Amino acid sequence: MYNWLxxxxxxxxxxxSEAFLSRNILTIVGILSNLRRKxxxxxxxxxxxxxxxxxxxxxVFVISLSLTRSITYAGAVNLYMLSFLxxxxxxxxxxxxxxxxxxxxxxxxxxxxxxxxxxxxxNAGLLVLxxxxxxxxxxxxxxxxxxxxxxxxxxxxxxPGIIMMIFDLTLKYIVVLGDCAVExxxxxxxKSVGVNKEKSKITFSLFGVLFLKSKMYSDDLxxxxxxxxxxxxxxxxxGKRFNFGLxxxxxxxxxxxxxxxxxx
Amino acid sequence: xxxxxxxxxxxxYYDDKIALSDISIKVFEGDAVAILGANGTGKSTLLKLIxxxxxxxxxxxxxEGNVVNEQTIKDKLFLKSIHKKIGFLFQNVEHQLFCTSVHxxxxxxxxxxxxxxxxxxTRVKDCLSMLEIEHLAERVPYHLSEGEKKKVALAAxxxxxxxxxxxxxxxxxLDQKAMVFMVDFIKTFSKSGKTVICALHDIKGNCNAFNRxxxxxxxxxxxxxxxxxxxxxxxx
Amino acid sequence: xxxxxxxxxPSTCAIIGAAMVPVWSRCIKKIKYEFAFKNIPSISxxxxxxxxxxxxxxxxxxxxxxHAVGAALVALLIGPYAACISISVALMVQALLFGDGGxxxxxxxxxxxxxxxxxxxxxxxxxxxxxxxxxxSWKHTSIFISAYVSVAVGSLIAAMEFGIQPLLFKDAAGLPxxxxxxxxxxxxxxxxxxxxxxxFIEAFITVGVYSYIEKVxxxxxxxxxxxxxxxxxxxxxxxxxxxxxxxxTTGTAWGEWGVxxxxxxxxxxxxxxxxxxxxxxxxxxxxxxxxxxxTVAYIVSAVTGVVLIMAMFxxxxxxxxxxxxxGS
Numbered sequence: 044m045y046n047w048l049x050x051x052x053x054x055x056x057x058x059x060s061e062a063f064l065s066r067n068i069l070t071i072v073g074i075l076s077n078l079r080r081k082x083x084x085x086x087x088x089x090x091x092x093x094x095x096x097x098x099x100x101x102x103v104f105v106i107s108l109s110l111t112r113s114i115t116y117a118g119a120v121n122l123y124m125l126s127f128l129x130x131x132x133x134x135x136x137x138x139x140x141x142x143x144x145x146x147x148x149x150x151x152x153x154x155x156x157x158x159x160x161x162x163x164x165x166n167a168g169l170l171v172l173x174x175x176x177x178x179x180x181x182x183x184x185x186x187x188x189x190x191x192x193x194x195x196x197x198x199x200x201x202x203p204g205i206i207m208m209i210f211d212l213t214l215k216y217i218v219v220l221g222d223c224a225v226e227x228x229x230x231x232x233x234k235s236v237g238v239n240k241e242k243s244k245i246t247f248s249l250f251g252v253l254f255l256k257s258k259m260y261s262d263d264l265x266x267x268x269x270x271x272x273x274x275x276x277x278x279x280x281x282g283k284r285f286n287f288g289l290x291x292x293x294x295x296x297x298x299x300x301x302x303x304x305x306x307x
Numbered sequence: 308x309x310x311x312x313x314x315x316x317x318x319x320y321y322d323d324k325i326a327l328s329d330i331s332i333k334v335f336e337g338d339a340v341a342i343l344g345a346n347g348t349g350k351s352t353l354l355k356l357i358x359x360x361x362x363x364x365x366x367x368x369x370x371e372g373n374v375v376n377e378q379t380i381k382d383k384l385f386l387k388s389i390h391k392k393i394g395f396l397f398q399n400v401e402h403q404l405f406c407t408s409v410h411x412x413x414x415x416x417x418x419x420x421x422x423x424x425x426x427x428x429t430r431v432k433d434c435l436s437m438l439e440i441e442h443l444a445e446r447v448p449y450h451l452s453e454g455e456k457k458k459v460a461l462a463a464x465x466x467x468x469x470x471x472x473x474x475x476x477x478x479x480x481l482d483q484k485a486m487v488f489m490v491d492f493i494k495t496f497s498k499s500g501k502t503v504i505c506a507l508h509d510i511k512g513n514c515n516a517f518n519r520x521x522x523x524x525x526x527x528x529x530x531x532x533x534x535x536x537x538x539x540x541x542x543x
Numbered sequence: 544x545x546x547x548x549x550x551x552x553p554s555t556c557a558i559i560g561a562a563m564v565p566v567w568s569r570c571i572k573k574i575k576y577e578f579a580f581k582n583i584p585s586i587s588x589x590x591x592x593x594x595x596x597x598x599x600x601x602x603x604x605x606x607x608x609x610h611a612v613g614a615a616l617v618a619l620l621i622g623p624y625a626a627c628i629s630i631s632v633a634l635m636v637q638a639l640l641f642g643d644g645g646x647x648x649x650x651x652x653x654x655x656x657x658x659x660x661x662x663x664x665x666x667x668x669x670x671x672x673x674x675x676x677x678x679x680s681w682k683h684t685s686i687f688i689s690a691y692v693s694v695a696v697g698s699l700i701a702a703m704e705f706g707i708q709p710l711l712f713k714d715a716a717g718l719p720x721x722x723x724x725x726x727x728x729x730x731x732x733x734x735x736x737x738x739x740x741x742x743f744i745e746a747f748i749t750v751g752v753y754s755y756i757e758k759v760x761x762x763x764x765x766x767x768x769x770x771x772x773x774x775x776x777x778x779x780x781x782x783x784x785x786x787x788x789x790x791x792t793t794g795t796a797w798g799e800w801g802v803x804x805x806x807x808x809x810x811x812x813x814x815x816x817x818x819x820x821x822x823x824x825x826x827x828x829x830x831x832x833x834x835x836x837x838t839v840a841y842i843v844s845a846v847t848g849v850v851l852i853m854a855m856f857x858x859x860x861x862x863x864x865x866x867x868x869x870g871s
Contacts, residue, residue, distance in 0.1 A: 044437075044496070044499045045433045045437070047429075047430065047468060048433075048465065048468055048499070049499050049500070050389070050468075051470065052387075052420070052468050054391055054420060055597075056383075056384045056387035056388050056391065058383065058384065058423070061383070062608075063601070063602045063608050066600050066608070067599055067600050069593035070598050070599070070600070071595070071598065074598060077640070077641070078640070101646075102646070104555065105548060105645075105646055105647060106647065107550060108548075108549065109549050109552070109553045109647055110553060112714060112720065119859050123430070131366065142642065147549075154723065157724060161709065161718075161719060161723040161724060161725070161728075162718050162719055162723040163716070163718050165320065165722070166577065166714065166718050166719065166720065167723070168544065169720075170549065170720075170721070170723070173548075173549040174548065174549045174550070177547070177548040177549055177645065177646075178414070178547060178548070178642060179646075181638070181639075181642040181646060182642040185639075185640055185642055190640055193639060193640060197639075199729055204838065205583065208583060208587075209583060209586055209587050209590070209632055210635065210636070212583070212584065212587035212588075213587045213590040213591050213594070213633070213636055214636065214640070215587075216587055216588050216591035217591045217594055217636070219591075220588075220591050220592065220595055221595065223402060224595060224599075226397060226399065226402040227402045227403075227405065229360050230397065230402050230403040230405075231405070232360075233360070233390050233395055234390075234392075234403075234415060234416055234419070234463070234467070235387070235390070235419065236388075236390050236391040236416065236419055236420065236467060237387070237418075237419030237420050237421055238419060238421065239419055240418075242602040242691075243601060243602050243603060243604070243747075243751060244751065245405060245601070246601050246602060246751075247601075247748070247751035247752045247754070247755050248405040248406065248407070248755050249405055250596065250599070250616075250748075250751075250752040250755070251755035251756045251759060252401075252404075252405055253592060253595065254592055254620060254752070254756060254763070255449060255756065255759065255760055256401075257588040257589060257591065257592045258585075258588070258714050258763050260584075260588055261584040261585040261587070261588040261589075262584075264584040264587075264588070265583075265584045265585075268583075268584065270718050292794060295377060306475045407755065407758045407759055447758070447759050447760075449760065450759075450760075506661050
């Protein structure tokens with residue numbers, strides 16, 4: 044052992060900004076926790092609604108919102124989506140509320156200057172409600188389901204099997220690469236004991252390592268698939284039998300009622 | 308002996324599962340502690356807790372008498388001083404290597420300490436020679452073998468002159484020669500008065516490197532905490 | 544640069560989405576030819592990589608941080624065709640699982656970020672690098688410029704998509720139904736921040752990451768092949784940019800006179816022309832009234848025409864494939 048290792052360093056840490064490390068870790072952990080959400084013990088009816096119906100009505104609402112010229116209908120869809128807050132879990136509720144307010148504030152900021160020259164208050168209000176409504180529709184779908192349900196739901200929508208496979212594998216490897224990225228950022232945090240003059244270089248190295256890992260994982264995955272007799276075909280998995288229950292009836296009825304507002 | 312780590316009734320969760328349940332451990336200066344446990348018993352979680360990468364949900368963790376929790380680590384200088392004193396080797400060492408040469412990898416830490424360039428070069432040379440990897444100085448860490456990567460990661464940590472070495476399964480993926488080298492290194496490091504904490508699956512081949520054993524049971528609590536001589540195939 | 548739903552009309556989104564069909568189809572054919580069926584895992588992994596690149600916060604000189612789109616970087620690392628598919632999948636994941644970027648606007652987002660940006664980066668890099676292929680410093684300069692160009696072109700296309708909304712989609716009172724800002728506002732509003740800030744961030748990140756990978760594992764980078772650059776695309780781009788030359792000519796081409804011009808020429812308007820078929824188009828005489836500059840209006844009309852042709856071709860291809868499948 045060398046002398047300097049046997050002596051204690053009288054080191055006084057210096058202040059340096061490493062906020063990007065904790066920000067990146069929080070962002071990735073947020074993404075991973077969203078993708079890792081599992082079926083909870085919640086007995087709320089919204090989680091039991093068939094995914095096929097949820098995807099169908101989400102698409103119907105998003106398309107109808109983009110076509111509507113009625114501020115009443117746009118408001119009704121917003122209120123309907125907000126009503127789901129009473130039926131989702133705490134984590135999902137906080138996420139949906141955050142996203143709703145961000146969507147409203149962002150669209151108001153974008154549209155506000157146009158009020159002076161280009162549009163009327165009615166049209167501006169309609170645009171804001173449309174934007175927030177469509178964001179809410181998609182996020183209610185996302186947060187009232189779990190990621191594996193959405194991918195299995197897409198199977199029922201005649202999406203080619205090979206696209207589903209790519210989609211599925213992408214989700215899995217976002218989690219794998221995300222975990223690697225979190226560990227790498229933690230490793231950089233552990234080594235950031237002083238003033239780091241090469242912050243951007245380190246982040247570029249991290250991106251580079253992630254790219255090289257992606258290549259390595261893709262070769263390994265291909266070899267694993269070949270070893271299990273993969274021949275390029277990916278037959279879509281048969282979905283569960285469609286059982287139309289009370290929750291499905293409730294959901295369809297309420298959605299149709301809201302759609303009828305267009306007729307008013 | 309000076310107490311440096313005090314974990315009191317700590318519980319941690321990982322992915323909605325209990326990772327550690329009501330754990331209490333004290334580590335003193337100069338200890339060479341082997342933390343044993345089956346897969347999923349929370350060894351890595353315990354090491355990350357010690358390195359202040361995760362915070363306890365219940366209980367208290369103190370490092371050198373200072374409480375480490377979500378409030379205290381908001382002081383970035385305090386957190387940096389912990390990271391300077393604790394050298395952590397990940398289970399997957401690839402995640403710790405991000406420079407384009409072994410030399411730069413080892414020099415990364417000392418450069419941040421504000422040392423003179425000559426001192427940095429001395430430290431790099433000494434660390435590479437201690438771990439017998441001087442011939443790898445200009446190689447790209449990404450392309451090295453598992454054992455070589457472990458040595459490079461360890462050299463990079465040693466260059467910061469930590470007081471405590473925390474190693475997560477350091478013998479995984481090593482051949483016999485590298486394993487013997489690692490055991491000798493741990494013995495030398497702890498004999499010089501520094502502290503070593505190692506997470507392991509099994510202690511059989513490495514028994515003379517450690518003076519203390521902490522075994523975590525499958526229910527995520529402590530099954531055994533004592534000197535190595537008293538640990539005689541305790542069930543954990 | 545993600546466009547949420549309802550900023551663009553559904554018909555704009557549908558047309559641009561249809562225009563992407565031949566692009567995706569071509570990219571899949573190219574990848575299949577180059578990588579056989581190894582491409583499935585590699586596309587998924589590259590999609591995951593593209594997704595994560597868009598999420599990271601990169602520290603920049605001056606103490607600030609920024610995000611990258613990553614389109615140029617991915618195009619230079621794995622080629623523009625694989626980049627197009629990978630980024631499209633990443634955008635689909637963002638839209639369906641994170642509600643980021645619209646569902647109806649997916650086609651438009653894919654057009655801007657998965658098609659325009661990677662191809663603009665790749666081909667501008669090829670052209671620039673050919674000036675001095677051996678010099679390493681020029682290589683990095685070319686990467687910087689091509690990443691910047693990709694952001695500039697991507698933001699211009701996005702701005703045009705926003706800017707034509709008030710022209711084409713209005714209510715009975717003539718007020719815009721979707722994005723309310725005309726081209727004269729949308730183009731500077733989108734392009735100024737992208738040219739002054741975002742472009743440089745993207746270029747900086749692209750050069751940084753590319754340099755690291757070049758040092759550590761140069762064989763992982765997609766091999767650029769100059770001979771594969773088809774001249775026809777360069778010719779198309781050249782013609783697109785030069786089309787306003789027509790404005791230099793005065794008068795109207797023979798046989799294309801309007802009713803008023805005929806009256807001035809011969810003193811009367813033939814009966815068949817007075818009560819004949821009349822049609823008012825969306826962009827009469829390739830002119831856009833809201834735009835002060837006729838040159839810009841000409842180019843916008845040309846780009847609109849090219850996109851519409853690609854869309855029609857895309858729809859034709861879907862139709863043909865459906866009929867072929869039914870037949871077999």
